Amino acid sequence: MPIDPYAAELPPSARDGRLGVGVISAGKVGAVLGAALRNAGHQVVGVHAVSEASRDRAESLLPEVPVLEVPEILRRAELILLAVPDDALAEVVSGAAEAGHFQVGQLVIHTSGRYGTGVLAPAEEAGAIGLAIHPAMTFTGMSLDLQRLSACAFAVTAAEEVLPVAQALAVEMGGEPVVVAEEHRGAYHAALAHASNHLNTITAQSAQILEEIGVTDPSRVLGPLMQASLDNALASGPSALTGPISRGDTGTLRGHLQTLQAGGFPEDILIAYRALAQATAQRALEQGTINEAKAAELLEVLAEDSQPPAGP
Known part of the structure; x- marks a missing residue:
């Protein structure tokens, strides 16, 4: 079923190739992307929502869309949006395929960053x-x-002959498609997890240090600094690196390590500081x-006494 790559530039009523969409499930990603497809003119014909939070989310973002069981959604929809957890995806796909629920020509999309289309092989074998x-x-x-989707990149992976369909759907949802083999x-996925999840860890660790020395609102101290650092890193790349390591300030680095070791801070902070400082030194070189x-x-x-101090 063809989708016009330029459809997002038209009002929904004027677009060709409108599809019946089934959302499995109404987690944070599925409900939002289902709403984005609905805003693009597609009809959401059913949503799978088990928990109370998922049902509330479906009611809020996909009002009047019926909450259905998975087999019924697969029967009704031309486009299936699988927004299930990564570890459950393969089982959901294989189970639905074994039960004969996929249809020939049906579009089956998953939203996992970890997988390409290989995990959808059982559905593809069914047509x-x-x-x-x-x-x-x-x-x-x-x-x-x-x-926020308007500033979002979508990693798209698909067979060459249907790649334009994946790109068009990403555009319709408001994002910019980026092809990933x-x-x-x-x-x-490792790059995104490293950037996003580990940034959260670094932020929490730095905030904890500030809280423990009496700073009552660490976000006011860290926010402008971290935002400027991120903006500079994205704009200028590795050349944006600053700080004691980029200056070769060995004394300051040793002082940081001594403070983190002697100050009673959690061991994970010292471990992370050492590892990132080592990587930073290599990049500064x-x-x-x-x-x-x-x-x-x-x-x-950084290698001196690299084992964190033993607990009491």
């Missing part, structure tokens, strides 16, 4: 068309996510902000 479309965004499951999905001798000196300091 469905598999597409992997992952929005590179953190979702709240609220309507404000729909506005099947064999690169693992690296793609590659950028030429420090020479090999200074890099070796910094790495030696």
Whole structure:
């Protein structure tokens, strides 16, 4: 069923190729993307929602859409949006295929960053068309996510002949499609997890240090600094690196380590600081902000007593 790649530029009523969409399930991602497809003019014919939170989310973002069991959604819909957890995806697909629920020509999209279309092989063997479309965004499951989609990249993976369909659907949902090859999905997802999840960890660790020394609102201290650092890193790449390591300031680095070791802070903070400082030193050397001798000196300091202090 063809989809016009330029359809998102037209009002919904004027677009061709409108589809009946089934959403499985109404988690934060599924409900938002289902609403985005509905805003693009597609008809959401059913949503699967088990928990009370999912049902509330479906009622809020997909009002008047019936809550149905999975087999009924697969029977009714031309486009299936699988927004289930990564670890459950393969089982959901294989189970539905074994039960004979997929239809020839049915579009089956999953939203997992981890997988390409290989995980959809059982559905494709039944005649469905598999597409992997992952929005590179953190979702709240609220309507404000729909506005954020306009600044969001969507990783799309699909067979060459249907790749334009995946790209068009990403555009219709408000995002920008970025093609990621099947064999690169693992690296793609690792990059996003490293950037997003570990940023959260670093933020929490830094806030904890500030709280423990009496700073009552760490976000006011960290917010402007971290936002500026992120903006600079995205705009200028590795050349945006600043701080004691990029300056080769061995004394400051040793002082940080001593403070984190002696200050009674959680061990995970010191472990993370060491690991990231080592990586930063290597990148500073590659950028030429420090020479090999200074890099070796910094790495030696980081290796000193590298085991965190034992607990009481």
